[in-house]
Amino acid sequence: MRRFLLTIFLLASFVALGVGAWGLWWVHQPLVLPAPSVDLSVEPGTTPRGVAQLVADAGVEVQPQLLYWWFRISGQDRQIRAGSYELERGVTPKTLLSILVRGAEATRSVVLVEGWNFRQVRAALAKADQLKPETLGESDEALMARLGRPGQHPEGRFFPDTYTYSKGSTDVALLQRAMRAMDRQLTAAWAARAANLPLKTADEALILASIVEKETGKPGDRPEIAAVFINRLRVGMPLQTDPTVIYGLGAGFDGNLRKKDLQADSPWNTYTRGGLPPTPIAMPGKAALLAAVQPAPSKSLYFVSRGDGSSHFSSSLDEHNRAVNRYQKGGKQ
Template sequence: MRRFFLTIFLLASFVALGVGAWGLWWVHQPLPMKAATADLPVEPGTTPRGVAQLVADAGVDVSPPLLYWWFRISGQDRQIRAGSYELERGVTPKSLLAVLVRGEEATRSVVLVEGWNIRQVRAALAKADQLKPDTVGDTEEALMAKLGRPGVHPEGRFFPDTYTYSKGSTDVAVLQRAMRAMDRHLDAAWTARASDLPLKTPEQALILASIVEKETGKPSDRAEIAAVFINRLRVGMPLQTDPTVIYGLGASFDGNLRKRDLQADTPWNTYTRGGLPPTPISMPGKAALLAAVQPAQSKSLYFVSRGDGTSHFSSSLDEHNRAVNRYQRGNK
């Protein structure tokens, strides 16, 4: 009898060792998949057993009870995080669990570019991969209400940057992040402003920065361009900047700014109206924000493009006219 029980014990031990060895081998083997990638959305509150079933439902050829067994025996089953995951061919039970425990969600990114207007921002978000378009069709008023800023004009309210997001995120979430980023950068710039500016509010600084962003061809010219506009505001000269006129024309602008456009009065026409326009005209970046509040120490009131991205600055109309003749009309 003793020999019988010893035999049973040895057999059970061999079986356990065999199962253990097989399990150790299995957790390192790639899991068969029906497609090159598989989306795996794990909602908060999903149990480890439920996650194992979701993996199989996503197109991974695996036994849910077996995968759940691996989750349990690893001791990490309660550390699995909710999120939106993307599984690729070659994933093993071990690497899958590591992804779920670390919360390595599948991400995408969208770039919001300095100088873009709100129409361009919304167009980029509408085309962004795997981003839910919750604001498509909304008016600008409805958009800002959805973002918690009812009555605020959306232009210039979003900071230009690269924003990463999880698959299935909404455009509202990205815009909220961009809006908070602009708030932070504008607050920082306003705190660092020069003491003698004719700008009274952060809003005015944002408007000026948006103009500087559109007028700058070479980064090193930003502070000098800002100085021209600051100097004009100080002496009561109209800003006379083409980008504001173009913004006021809206979708009707065909790429060719004509004399009649400069004479057509809109709230953003800085040839027909004094002071700053009523809203920003683009998204300024950090450098433009700082230039607007820390302009160069300069007496310049005019500037003209040299045609190579740089500008020539003048403190008198006569000097400016000579620069226009040289750089715009080709007269030496």
């Protein structure tokens, strides 16, 4: 009897060792996926057993009970996080659990570019991969109300940056992040403003920064360009900047700014109206915000493009006209 029990014990031990060895081998084997990648959405409150079933339901060739027991044996079953995941070919039970425990959600990104207007922002978000377009078809006014800013014009209120988001996130959530980022950047810039600027509010600084952003070809010229507009505001001289006129023309602008456009009055025509336009005309980046509140110490009132991205600055109209003749009309100084 004793020999029989010993034999049974040895057989059970060998079986256990065999099962353990097989299990150790199995957790390192790639799972069979129905496609190069599989989306897996784990809602909050889903049990480990439920997660294993979701994996199988997504088309992964695995026994959910076996996967569940792997979760349990690992001791990490209660650490699995809710989220949107993307499983790729080559994933093993071991790496799958690691992904779920780390909360390594599938992410995408969208770039909001310095100098874009809000129309371009909305177009980019509408095309962004796996971003839910909750605001599609909504007016700008309705969108801003949804963001908690009813009555505020959306232009320039979102900070240009690269935004990463989880698959299934909404455009509303991303816009809220971009709006808060601009709030922080504008607050910091306004707090660091130079003394005696002809700007009464942070919003005016934002408007000026948007003009600086659109007028700058060479990044290092931003403070000097800002100084030109600050100096014009100080002496009551019209800003006379083409980008504001173009903004006022809206989507109808065909790329060719005509003399009649400069003469057609609109709230954004800085040739026909003095001071700043009523709203920003684009999204300024951090450098443009700082340039607007910390302009270069300059007496320049004019600038003209040299044709290489940089600008020539002048403090008198005669000097400016010579620069225009040299750089724009092909003449000589």
